[in-house]
Amino acid sequence: MIPAFTDSAARRRFDAYFSEVDRLLARAGADAAELRGDLEAHVADSMAAAPGGSEGERLDTALSRLGRPIDYLRPLLADELIERGTRSYSPVTIARGLSHAVLAGSRRAGIGLAFGLGYLLLAIFTAMALLKPLWGEHVGVFRNADGTISAGIVAQSGGARELLGWWSIPIALLLAALLYVALTRGLRALRQRR
Amino acid sequence: MTRQSDDSQEAISRWEVQLRKGVLEFVVLLSLSDREQYGFELISGIAKRAAIDLPEGTLYPLMLRLAKDGLISSRLADGDGGAPRKYYALTAQGRELLLDMIPSWSKLAASVDRLLPGASA
Numbered sequence: 263m264i265p266a267f268t269d270s271a272a273r274r275r276f277d278a279y280f281s282e283v284d285r286l287l288a289r290a291g292a293d294a295a296e297l298r299g300d301l302e303a304h305v306a307d308s309m310a311a312a313p314g315g316s317e318g319e320r321l322d323t324a325l326s327r328l329g330r331p332i333d334y335l336r337p338l339l340a341d342e343l344i345e346r347g348t349r350s351y352s353p354v355t356i357a358r359g360l361s362h363a364v365l366a367g368s369r370r371a372g373i374g375l376a377f378g379l380g381y382l383l384l385a386i387f388t389a390m391a392l393l394k395p396l397w398g399e400h401v402g403v404f405r406n407a408d409g410t411i412s413a414g415i416v417a418q419s420g421g422a423r424e425l426l427g428w429w430s431i432p433i434a435l436l437l438a439a440l441l442y443v444a445l446t447r448g449l450r451a452l453r454q455r456r
Numbered sequence: 457m458t459r460q461s462d463d464s465q466e467a468i469s470r471w472e473v474q475l476r477k478g479v480l481e482f483v484v485l486l487s488l489s490d491r492e493q494y495g496f497e498l499i500s501g502i503a504k505r506a507a508i509d510l511p512e513g514t515l516y517p518l519m520l521r522l523a524k525d526g527l528i529s530s531r532l533a534d535g536d537g538g539a540p541r542k543y544y545a546l547t548a549q550g551r552e553l554l555l556d557m558i559p560s561w562s563k564l565a566a567s568v569d570r571l572l573p574g575a576s577a
Contacts, residue, residue, distance in 0.1 A: 329513040
């Protein structure tokens with residue numbers, strides 16, 4: 263329900279607000295049209311309930327009380343993208359969902375950061391598998407001259423002995439795959455429990 | 457005003473927003489336990505009766521989630537000016553959850569109250 267505007271400047275501000283809503287809701291899937299309709303109806307009700315003032319003033323008050331679209335739609339976007347990403351195992355969609363979760367703040371930020379670190383570890387395992395044939399003496403699990411163990415992509419490996427050899431590649435790929443499945447299933451289970 | 461008190465004021469505002477968001481689901485279910493309401497009526501009532509002043513847009517993604525979880529239902533009915541309005545109501549599942557939430561809330565509120573300075577142990 264769009265308010266009937268007589269003030270064209272107010273109508274432009276209304277359209278600008280809802281084009282931002284549309285831009286954000288374009289990624290929100292099936293609920294987008296329903297949510298937009300709810301928000302439009304809310305603005306119309308809020309303007310009608312205002313005690314006085316011009317159309318433009320009543321619109322500005324209604325939009326200000328509604329809040330910035332990014333602030334109240336971000337948690338929804340995070341949920342939608344994570345749900346879609348975990349269903350399709352799409353790392354790009356999951357990463358976008360996690361970034362929205364982190365920016366949404368509080369508990370979501372903690373969860374987003376924890377899973378973000380998990381996916382970073384996954385990226386490191388994948389990079390190890392890809393770099394091993396090219397930079398073999400710096401990638402793998404190393405026993406250093408002082409007896410300590412280093413693992414991953416190591417810039418300085420002089421004096422260290424590589425322990426796994428070419429086995430680094432299947433082991434890194436296996437760990438990456440296991441981590442990917444575990445993180446994605448964990449994220450999906452967490453989302454369904456909320 | 458000093459910078460320290462500005463920082464403290466800002467920290468309190470952030471904490472209050474998180475607190476309000478945390479109880480919003482409970483407050484929405486409580487508000488709908490009396491009768492069905494449309495969105496603007498619901499959020500205005502919450503702001504007035506419970507002094508929970510949140511960006512009003514926060515309500516709608518929450519209502520979508522509650523509907524998906526089967527806790528509320530909605531129907532279109534004529535509003536004051538004749539244009540259809542979406543009215544929200546509690547489902548049986550929502551009412552059951554609310555009845556379980558009320559003692560949990562009372563217990564939590566009482567426990568926190570007991571920690572306040574001057575409260576009897």
